[in-house]
Amino acid sequence: MIVTPPSAEEVTGHAASMYDRDTQDDGFVFAHTQVMAINPEAHEAFESLVKAIVASIGIGVYEAATLGAARAIGSAHCLLAHGRKALRAGVLDDDGLRAFAHHDDSGFSESEQAVVRFAERLSADAASMTDADSQALRDVGFTDRQIVDITLAAAARNFFSRALLALDVPVDVVPGVSPKTAAALTARVR
Template sequence: MSILQTTSEAEAVGATAAAYAADRAALGYVPSHTKVLAMNPEAFDAWKTLQSAIAGSMGMRRYELVTLAAALGLGSRHCRLAHGNKALKFFDEQELLGIARDYRNAGLNEEEIAMMDFAIKLSADSAAMDESDSRRLRDLGFSDREIVDITLAAAARNYLSRTLQALAVDVDMPPKLSEEMRGALLDPLDIRETAAD
């Protein structure tokens, strides 16, 4: 649990109130991460602008796949749940359940699997990456711009996820996410942590 004293919804004004209102409209509630990030509304706005620029360039399906993979590589419950919830706009629930449980055997194409592998490696051990990682994407037909966008999406997820983890921000359970989906999104993280012990 975070030690930070966030602004309550009733007391929020200005940019903080606007951030809260945007999440209430989009999600039906204000997540804990918004309450923490809104403590620096200028940085939060810059984050949202960056996120939008990356996602708009690469398309939402690819963006959500890379985001889910990066969150898996980081062991981020926050981002696996939040983006699992968001990804339901671009995948049906059965498809997303398969991706959450084992993306390599979920019917994704080779290009999608490769970019998820790339995002996980970037998130788990970026120091071990070399030109062969980018070359795999190039060999599968990704343009230089697309390789940069995949990298930016994964790296940006590292920024946000590590911020939330470092500040011990509460993990929100999106209310519309089914129990089965919650389990599928969180189980791989438990497996990852057990393997690291």
């Protein structure tokens, strides 16, 4: 990694809050947090975007979009971090998360599975998407606002994941994800 993150002694404001949250929750500051602390204003704007998205689609759909995008991108950082968030929120259990790592999305509800497919397609080849892709979301009950927010959730994950990959940010062990599940999530990714 060519960039040098700020030390815990250097950070102030939002960056200090980022470091404090990681330290309080996990006892250390994740490498991805340290890199994002280089531009805390951008990180804060990203968090605001996520809050605006989750308000209409809820945490389960948000995590389905996020995990679908992260799997398509091949982002170990985001698969692990959002795998843990899905576990903590009760969106998936450990077996469901491990199955997801092997492209078995049955741990998600039918509508969440449609979201995973949509997010993967957006992340792999957004230019080829058509109204049929959005219609698949409408067919499982999503509103126009929710379709837009699912799209934003997947696109936001592309922004964050691709930045971490481009900066070659080291992948940390994520407490709360079993070693077996972590290995499954990261088996095919960089």
